[in-house]
Amino acid sequence: MITRDPGEFLAFARGLAGDFGPACAKAAFLVAPEGFALAEQSASDNAYMDLSVRVDPQRALAQHRGLQRALAEDLPTVCFPGDPATPDALFPNNVFGTAPGRLVIGHMRHPVRQREAERADIRGFFTGAMGYREIDLRAQPGICELTGSMVVDRARGLGFVGLGERCDAAGAAAMHAAFGLRASFLFDLAPGEYHANVVMSVLAGRALVICPGGFADPAAAAAIAALYAPAVVTLTDAQKAAFAGNCIALRGDRVRVSQAGADALRPDQVAALADAGFALAPVPLDEIEKAGGSLRCCVAEIY
Template identity: 65%
Template sequence: MIVRTAAEFLAAFATLPPNRPASARGAFLVAPLAFRLADESAQDNRYMAMQSSVDANAALAEHAELARRVGTALPTVTFPGNPETPDAVFPNNVFATAPGRAIVGRMRHAVRQREADRDDIRGFFRGVLRYREVDLSTLDGVAELTGSLVIDRARGIGYCGLSERCDAAGAAAMHDAFDLALTYCFDLAPGEYHTNVVMSVLAGRALVIAPDGFADPAAAAAIARAYAPRVVTLTPAQKADYAGNCIALSDSSVWMSARAAASLSGVQRAVLADAGFALEAVALPEIEKAGGSLRCCVGEIF
């Protein structure tokens, strides 16, 4: 079921208990080889620091430490980067999984569409994991996977923010590809490009959300009501520090960048702790100049 109103969402949410695996069994990353900022992506990603210089070696070091740290939480594979695809450090927008399925997204910009052609990543899922490939890359629409679609894996619920990076056709295609029970579609606020910057569902039992990232305040309020009282409500400044771009890599840990973690208040940290999550932070100042943060760097293997 795909719904567009807060009332429809809340009614459907009440019928969907958490009965699926809530967190991934593995992770995959793509190294930032020859890291730089892509002008094409900056057309609709206001979080990119286009006025800044970037240090490619520092980005590689940050990413290597991220891979090491993520590897302490769950099995992790890192694919090599490609100088022709500078945004590939954020692979979750292009490749994602559901149990037994490998999903390839339909990206808006040509610089990112090239990422979907990688035979090594496709081959890993098809040949090594024996997953069935669901290829949306030729879709007549836009579907930037778990950038545009935040998933409550425990309940099979997708939260799809419509923007230049995802349209109605893309939302419908992802609903089917991820085998979701419910998708709630809503418009992101003007200037927002991905849902995973404005919210995250943590292992099906807590929510981090930035209400100003939604075009309709009722949509954000309904989602917060569904997960109350385990809700961390972000200020615009905390959203800009990527606090919404976080992920539960296990049922007991939530991960975000050091910048994002530093922005949280004591009360917000207590909400996460009361929900049973230890906070893990990794410094990513160079990578964050490209307009994404820790969650964007981590592809999940279910």
């Protein structure tokens, strides 16, 4: 089912068991921020970027290495080399996604990001070394930036798709089919938002972090929250701007988030995550966040 109707979605999703697949990935991969810089094309529709800010490539590399070390405590984590010609490649989850036995390649909006999909090493890793089947969405007409635009509840087989500059309805349908989901709920992002994974995150299929201010229609956010209640952390716009919503659970008892995102959370919100069985595990990423994305954006999950 693919729907924009909050009531229809909620009625269907509430009847689903968490038996669609593993709630957390079995491994992850990153792409190093070689030649770290801010991409002008991406800044055109990413309000979290400021082209006037100076960046430190070496500091970004050091923070990225720290991120890999931290994630390796949670699950096997590999890192591919970056390329200064693709400055946004450190956010590979927009371009590459996986489902069991499948590698999905997204249809990126900006040419500077479309080049990332040509990487023979990443594609060969999955199709050759891992034996995955490749599903290339670049030829279909819809724009779809994979798990940037779509937040996936892997346990239930649900997709939450934020429509805007970087994902349209045709792209949402293509992702729904490629990931083989049971249902996808489509909603418009608020003006100025570029990806759904900045405004919400589903944690291991049993908890939700969400900022209603990132949705054009409050009813859409309310329907999603109702599905995961009471294990819901509701963010303010300021917390969202600090990337508190750009978090991920790579194992069933830990939430990875940037240090800035963690610092923005109130004690009661941290306690709510603990009540849901999650410890907060922050990683310093303030240099990388100057590029308009944070921890979850850096992580391409392998299922």
